[in-house]
Amino acid sequence: MKNRFQRWIEVLVFILPALILLTIFVIIPAVRTLSLSFLDAEGNFVGLENFAEVLLSNDIVNLSRFPTKSPPWGALLHNVIWIMIHLPTVVILGMVLAVILRDAWGGPVIKAIIFLGMITPMVVGGGIVVFIFDEHSGIVNALLRFVGLEEWVRTWTVYPDTSLLALIIGSIILWTGFSVILYSSGLSTIPQEWYEAAEVDGANSLQKFLHITVPSLKPVTITVVAMTLLWELKVFDLVYAATGGGPGGSSNVLALIMYSLAFRALDPNKSAVIATLMTVLTLAIGLWLARSTNRIQE
Amino acid sequence: MRKKKFTWKKLFTNLTAWISGLVWIIPFMGILMASIRPQRELLHGWWNFSEVTISFDNFANAWYHPTAPIGEGLKNSLIVTIPATILPIIIGTLAAYGLLRLRFFGRGAILVGIVLLLSIPQQMVAVPLFQILLDLKILNTYQGLIITHTAWGIIWITIFMRNYLATLPIEAEEAASLDGASRFQIFTQIVLPLSLPGLASVAALQFTWVWNDFFMALITIYDPSMLVATQRIPLLKGQYSVDWGVLSAASLLVTAIPLMIFVFLQKYYVKGLIGWTSK
Numbered sequence: 139m140k141n142r143f144q145r146w147i148e149v150l151v152f153i154l155p156a157l158i159l160l161t162i163f164v165i166i167p168a169v170r171t172l173s174l175s176f177l178d179a180e181g182n183f184v185g186l187e188n189f190a191e192v193l194l195s196n197d198i199v200n201l202s203r204f205p206t207k208s209p210p211w212g213a214l215l216h217n218v219i220w221i222m223i224h225l226p227t228v229v230i231l232g233m234v235l236a237v238i239l240r241d242a243w244g245g246p247v248i249k250a251i252i253f254l255g256m257i258t259p260m261v262v263g264g265g266i267v268v269f270i271f272d273e274h275s276g277i278v279n280a281l282l283r284f285v286g287l288e289e290w291v292r293t294w295t296v297y298p299d300t301s302l303l304a305l306i307i308g309s310i311i312l313w314t315g316f317s318v319i320l321y322s323s324g325l326s327t328i329p330q331e332w333y334e335a336a337e338v339d340g341a342n343s344l345q346k347f348l349h350i351t352v353p354s355l356k357p358v359t360i361t362v363v364a365m366t367l368l369w370e371l372k373v374f375d376l377v378y379a380a381t382g383g384g385p386g387g388s389s390n391v392l393a394l395i396m397y398s399l400a401f402r403a404l405d406p407n408k409s410a411v412i413a414t415l416m417t418v419l420t421l422a423i424g425l426w427l428a429r430s431t432n433r434i435q436e
Numbered sequence: 437m438r439k440k441k442f443t444w445k446k447l448f449t450n451l452t453a454w455i456s457g458l459v460w461i462i463p464f465m466g467i468l469m470a471s472i473r474p475q476r477e478l479l480h481g482w483w484n485f486s487e488v489t490i491s492f493d494n495f496a497n498a499w500y501h502p503t504a505p506i507g508e509g510l511k512n513s514l515i516v517t518i519p520a521t522i523l524p525i526i527i528g529t530l531a532a533y534g535l536l537r538l539r540f541f542g543r544g545a546i547l548v549g550i551v552l553l554l555s556i557p558q559q560m561v562a563v564p565l566f567q568i569l570l571d572l573k574i575l576n577t578y579q580g581l582i583i584t585h586t587a588w589g590i591i592w593i594t595i596f597m598r599n600y601l602a603t604l605p606i607e608a609e610e611a612a613s614l615d616g617a618s619r620f621q622i623f624t625q626i627v628l629p630l631s632l633p634g635l636a637s638v639a640a641l642q643f644t645w646v647w648n649d650f651f652m653a654l655i656t657i658y659d660p661s662m663l664v665a666t667q668r669i670p671l672l673k674g675q676y677s678v679d680w681g682v683l684s685a686a687s688l689l690v691t692a693i694p695l696m697i698f699v700f701l702q703k704y705y706v707k708g709l710i711g712w713t714s715k
Binding site: 170 | 450452453454460462463464467470478480481527531534538546550551554556561563568583584586591594619650651654669673683684687690695709
């Protein structure tokens with residue numbers, strides 16, 4: 139029998155390296171950021187003053203422009219709009235494409251093509267977005283000319299009323315591979331007999347999709363929604379590389395504001411407010427995911 | 437012979453599938469075309485094939501670019517990515533095993549704590565991390581970026597490997613324990629060989645994520661000659677007009693490495709992604 143001392147040596151060998159690194163490089167910095175958000179530049183406690191100042195600023199929510207005038211509407215609203223367009227599109231596209239590609243000839247190849255966007259570094263993704271929306275070299279504008287929508291032909295990323303939309307559309311192309319792969323693996327767990335039984339009852343393809351496929355994929359949908367939400371809240375590289383948040387802040391997002399407040403405006407306290415806000419939102423999503431997956435497993 | 441029969445549904449399925457494939461490959465096709473054809477042919481659209489000149493000059497120009505040579509960036513990325521893949525796998529797997537098999541006070545709390553850290557965005561640590569790296573004199577060094585990635589990797593790798601190890605049979609470990617093997621011997625000689633597929637998944641994902649990282653590199657490395665590959669892409673965009681040829685060639689070079697990882701380790705990559713997200 140081993141004594142207590144030996145047991146603790148074992149624990150230290152296995153756990154301690156991880157705990158030390160996590161403490162120094164994740165936990166301490168995170169706690170410091172939290173405390174920075176309640177301090178002023180001299181280090182005095184100011185309560186929620188920073189929060190009030192930052193959250194009420196036009197950089198975060200600009201109600202004098204939203205929704206009647208063109209962006210900038212503020213980074214928080216841009217993230218919200220991003221979520222409202224990107225999330226349902228990615229979920230629906232992912233599910234439908236997974237079903238279609240399962241049955242189509244050459245499905246695995248097309249899946250790999252769609253997944254390219256997930257392999258590409260997001261800074262490269264940013265370049266791709268600028269390129270496809272370029273006035274002369276971009277295929278989107280060629281299509282718009284072709285269908286006669288001349289008033290929309292432009293370099294989308296350099297105009298305030300289209301830059302955010304271009305990024306959102308681009309991010310759909312880049313991110314759909316994620317949901318397709320997850321839904322594809324989810325599909326393979328649905329028993330074939332369910333479909334056969336439904337066919338015996340005379341169900342058509344649409345009915346089978348709505349009454350068997352969609353409900354069976356619910357656990358996958360929860361995961362896709364949570365992971366996509368986390369990505370949408372933290373989106374940074376893509377925006378930095380494509381527009382830098384511009385023009386005039388019209389495509390700014392929370393992560394970018396956090397970065398420019400900290401490393402350009404050199405205001406760590408206000409930057410900490412944004413970081414804390416982002417963390418509250420992502421933690422809420424994380425907890426929701428943990429709770430939902432536990433409930434399904436039970 | 438039901439499978440061979442023509443149906444409208446099959447036609448619709450295949451047509452939709454192939455149109456989707458086309459839609460998704462077009463952006464990458466554009467980058468490929470822009471990298472191998474001169475700028476003047478792009479101005480009327482790369483899909484215009486009336487005049488096609490193919491040259492690989494853009495790749496050479498990107499590789500030896502005067503302000504942001506991508507060749508140097510790829511080298512730097514490898515210097516960072518290889519240790520930042522190996523170290524967190526070792527440390528994270530050790531922790532995963534310890535949290536799964538060893539019984540000690542505070543185990544549950546540590547596990548819950550690490551799960552909570554999963555949801556924290558990198559933005560939450562950025563400013564104090566900068567200060568800590570400065571205090572430790574490893575700001576603007578590869579060691580600083582490697583240790584940052586290692587710490588972040590440990591979070592997800594510990595959870596992933598803990599779940600993975602929990603699926604392995606415990607009997608072999610118990611038998612070895614009765615034969616008098618130490619915990620560490622059991623870990624290296626029995627557990628590690630059994631967990632190779634899981635480790636391959638972890639390696640594929642961690643390598644890709646570190647390689648593709650931009651945010652952590654942006655705040656820790658600023659010496660122009662030390663910038664990693666992803667940091668150089670925005671620099672190649674230029675101030676006023678974009679040189680699409682050089683930017684596209686550089687983009688392809690940077691993407692080539694994670695693409696190869698995906699192609700060669702596809703099975704592990706996809707398994708890891710699915711196992712990771714759906715536990």
